[in-house]
Amino acid sequence: MATQDERFTRAMRELRGDLPSDRQLGLPFVDLFPIAGTAISTIGDLLGTETVYATDAQAARLDELQFDLGIGPCWDALRTARPVLEPDLRGDPRNTWPVFSEAAAADGVGALFAFPMLVGSLRIGAVDLYARHALELTRVQTRQAASLADLVGRQVLRRALIRAAVEDPEEPESPFSRRLVHQASGMVLAQLDISADDARLVIQGHAFATGRSMMDVSRDVVDGVLDFSLDEQGKDDAR
Known part of the structure; x- marks a missing residue:
C-alpha cells in the first residue's frame, strides 16, 4: 500500500x-x-x-x-x-x-x-x-x-x-457557472436604471431576505418570474 x-x-x-x-x-x-x-x-x-x-x-x-x-x-x-x-x-x-x-x-x-x-x-x-x-x-x-x-x-x-483563444469552444458550460447572475444583473440594471453593482446588490438583498440563493433569484429574473420594476411601480402608486 x-x-x-x-x-x-x-x-x-x-x-x-x-x-x-x-x-x-x-x-x-x-x-x-x-x-x-x-x-x-x-x-x-x-x-x-x-x-x-x-x-x-x-x-x-x-x-x-x-x-x-x-x-x-x-x-x-x-x-x-x-x-x-x-x-x-x-x-x-x-x-x-x-x-x-x-x-x-x-x-x-x-x-x-x-x-x-x-x-x-x-x-x-x-x-x-x-x-x-x-x-x-x-x-x-x-x-x-x-x-x-x-x-x-x-x-x-x-x-x-x-x-x-478559441472563438467557439465546444466545451459545455460548467453546471456551476455564475453567468446567470451576470445576466440577471443586467436585466435588473435595465429595470431599475441603476448601476451594475447596485443591481447585483438588489439580487443579493432579495436572496438574503427570502432565504434563497442568488442563482435561484437570478433564474426567476431571467425567466420573467421576478421583475423588480413592478415593486418600484407599487411604491409610486402608494405615494
Whole structure:
C-alpha cells in the first residue's frame, strides 16, 4: 500500500500533466486528506467568480453561499494569499464571518479549509475543503494541500487561456457557472436604471431576505418570474 508521501507525489505528477479534467483536479484532495469534499473556484475579475468543480452538492453549496455573501474562507485565502484553517466551525467558529459560519454549521459542516490558487502575482481563486466533524490538518497535510492548490491554479489558468483563444469552444458550460447572475444583473440594471453593482446588490438583498440563493433569484429574473420594476411601480402608486 502506498504511503501518504508516495500518493502525494503521484498526485502532483498527475496535476502537472496535460489539462486534467475537472474531476482530476478535485479528487486528489479527497483521496489524500480526511475530508468529506472539496470545491475549486475562481474568484475576482481575472477569471470571474464561479465554481470550477465540486465533488458533491454540499461542497457546491458552500461555494455558492460564499459567493452570495461575499465573505468566507475562500475570500480570505485569496485576499491574504495564505491558507485559512477553520478546524471547529461549530465549537469555536471565528468571528470574521458569523453569518456564513452559522449557515455552514447548520448545513452539517464541522471544519473548513481554504487554500489560495496563485500563479506568480496572479490570484486565481481558491480550493475549499470541508469535513463533517471538527478536524485539524497537520502541518504536513496543510503544506501538501497548499502545493496541490498551486498546481490546480496553474491548470485552471491554462484552460482559461486556451478557451479564450478559441472563438467557439465546444466545451459545455460548467453546471456551476455564475453567468446567470451576470445576466440577471443586467436585466435588473435595465429595470431599475441603476448601476451594475447596485443591481447585483438588489439580487443579493432579495436572496438574503427570502432565504434563497442568488442563482435561484437570478433564474426567476431571467425567466420573467421576478421583475423588480413592478415593486418600484407599487411604491409610486402608494405615494
